[in-house]
Amino acid sequence: MHNTEHKRYFSQELLDWYEINKRDLPWRRHRDPYYIWVSEIMLQQTRVDTVIPYFHRFIERFPTIQSLADAPEDDVLKCWEGLGYYSRARNLQAAARQVTEQYDGVMPSGKDEVSGLKGIGPYTSGAIRSIAFNIPAAAVDGNVMRVLSRYFLIEEDIMKVKTRTKMEELVLTLVPDGRASDFTQALMELGALICTPKSPKCLVCPVMEHCSARLEGKEESLPIKTKAKPPRPEYRLTAIVEGTGVHEGKILIRKRPAAGLLAGMWELPHVIVPADGGSVPAAMPEETAMVGLRDALLEEGIPVQPIGHVMDAEHTFSHIQWNMGVYRCKWQDVPPAALQAAESAAAYETGEENFRWIHVQDMERYAFPNVFIRILKVYFSS
DNA sequence: CAATCGTGGTT
DNA sequence: TAACCAAGATT
Numbered sequence A: 001m002h003n004t005e006h007k008r009y010f011s012q013e014l015l016d017w018y019e020i021n022k023r024d025l026p027w028r029r030h031r032d033p034y035y036i037w038v039s040e041i042m043l044q045q046t047r048v049d050t051v052i053p054y055f056h057r058f059i060e061r062f063p064t065i066q067s068l069a070d071a072p073e074d075d076v077l078k079c080w081e082g083l084g085y086y087s088r089a090r091n092l093q094a095a096a097r098q099v100t101e102q103y104d105g106v107m108p109s110g111k112d113e114v115s116g117l118k119g120i121g122p123y124t125s126g127a128i129r130s131i132a133f134n135i136p137a138a139a140v141d142g143n144v145m146r147v148l149s150r151y152f153l154i155e156e157d158i159m160k161v162k163t164r165t166k167m168e169e170l171v172l173t174l175v176p177d178g179r180a181s182d183f184t185q186a187l188m189e190l191g192a193l194i195c196t197p198k199s200p201k202c203l204v205c206p207v208m209e210h211c212s213a214r215l216e217g218k219e220e221s222l223p224i225k226t227k228a229k230p231p232r233p234e235y236r237l238t239a240i241v242e243g244t245g246v247h248e249g250k251i252l253i254r255k256r257p258a259a260g261l262l263a264g265m266w267e268l269p270h271v272i273v274p275a276d277g278g279s280v281p282a283a284m285p286e287e288t289a290m291v292g293l294r295d296a297l298l299e300e301g302i303p304v305q306p307i308g309h310v311m312d313a314e315h316t317f318s319h320i321q322w323n324m325g326v327y328r329c330k331w332q333d334v335p336p337a338a339l340q341a342a343e344s345a346a347a348y349e350t351g352e353e354n355f356r357w358i359h360v361q362d363m364e365r366y367a368f369p370n371v372f373i374r375i376l377k378v379y380f381s382s
Numbered sequence B: 001c002a003a004t005c006g007t008g009g010t011t
Numbered sequence C: 001t002a003a004c005c006a007a008g009a010t011t
Helices: A004-021 A033-042 A048-061 A065-070 A073-080 A087-102 A111-115 A122-133 A142-151 A161-172 A180-193 A286-299 A336-341 A345-349 A360-365 A370-380
Strands: A232-242 A251-255 A270-273 A304-316 A320-331 A355-358
Touching: A004 A180, A033 A048, A033 A087, A033 A122, A048 A073, A065 A087, A073 A087, A111 A122, A122 A161, A122 A180, A142 A161, A142 A180, A232 A286, A232 A304, A232 A370, A270 A286, A286 A304, A286 A320, A304 A370, A320 A370, A355 A360, A360 A370
Parallel strands: A232 A320
Antiparallel strands: A232 A251, A232 A270, A251 A355, A304 A320
């Protein structure tokens, strides 16, 4: 159905188009595998315009693989703050340490070596090897699957691994000799600029003439993709704990666990409210919320007295929607008897474990998820 | 395979 | 405005 003639046409026209239309992007100004690597990790599920300022800051702060490997993890997370999917940052640094230890600090180019690095999957492996080393490897991302599913009329669910591996094989038959780097980027560039998800610009597409989807009027209905499940709602009560005594003028923050959602990031103390009977914090009487918050935090060894409602906040992750009621609280100095129940309260006072008392200006030293930055901004500006 | 893991822009 | 989307990896 698709002869080598149409394939050759596709590859050649695509390369010619790319040469003229490629964007001037920061990571395209070098062939340094480290730059390509960092950009590819940042670009996962993230728009180019969002990545650009992060890329500049990251390369300035961590100019080499060695400097990244040597840095404290908190510094790396701070540099990633606001970009999302924070495991990318943690894995990137872990991989930098792998390269330092296993490959003398030099980025490898072999398939098994690259794929063996943390955070580098099939796509990123192909992207680094083709773009940085000009090796004929397939880098099949969302853009590429969209372009290929349309040009070759592949009516299979692109969410399935099998579809991606099939397209990887297809790509390998398309890469012109010695042009792997440009071809990979051209394929993605076409998906980003011309063969867009909605309203593809077929009239200015360099390969429109032999695009099967276009010829059959199916360009708008491809690729086929299963719908994502809507995020499940969660209800959380959040505390802005104001310090007393030596901690006067400060608030309490804590560091999240090393795994899971927002791993390793800092946050305001908060508790989940069991969602029975639709008890949305916004709808919950403030008195009820404050009593619940006080009791729940004391269970976790954080003795506070809620004072009043600050704001409601909503934050949507890929799979969870947080509905938050935020309350100003006063740290409660607990009498010795009660201290036993709140066993770890003393730990916060000494600043041990994963808790800190901070001033507003200390925020720049800790990496916070976006939702807490928004809340703290409102709090500190009022 | 399907769920987990952020955020902001576009339609 | 709600839904969809953006250069995916890990478990």
